[in-house]
């Protein structure tokens with residue numbers, strides 16, 4: 592029974608084989624956001640992250 596679907600490693604949702612979970616797409620966007628932040632140094636050349644306490648709650 593468990594062979595008929597994959598489990599999303601991020602949220603545990605059941606996915607069809609080859610299907611990508613929506614939360615994973617959000618995660619990819621989140622990673623791109625991090626890359627953008629890292630790419631642009633703050634003043635003084637230091638890289639600062641503007642995280643909230645919980646990055647998943649970013650609006």
Ligand SMILES: [Zn+2]
Pocket residue numbers: 599600601602603604612613614615
């Ligand atoms: Zn998921």
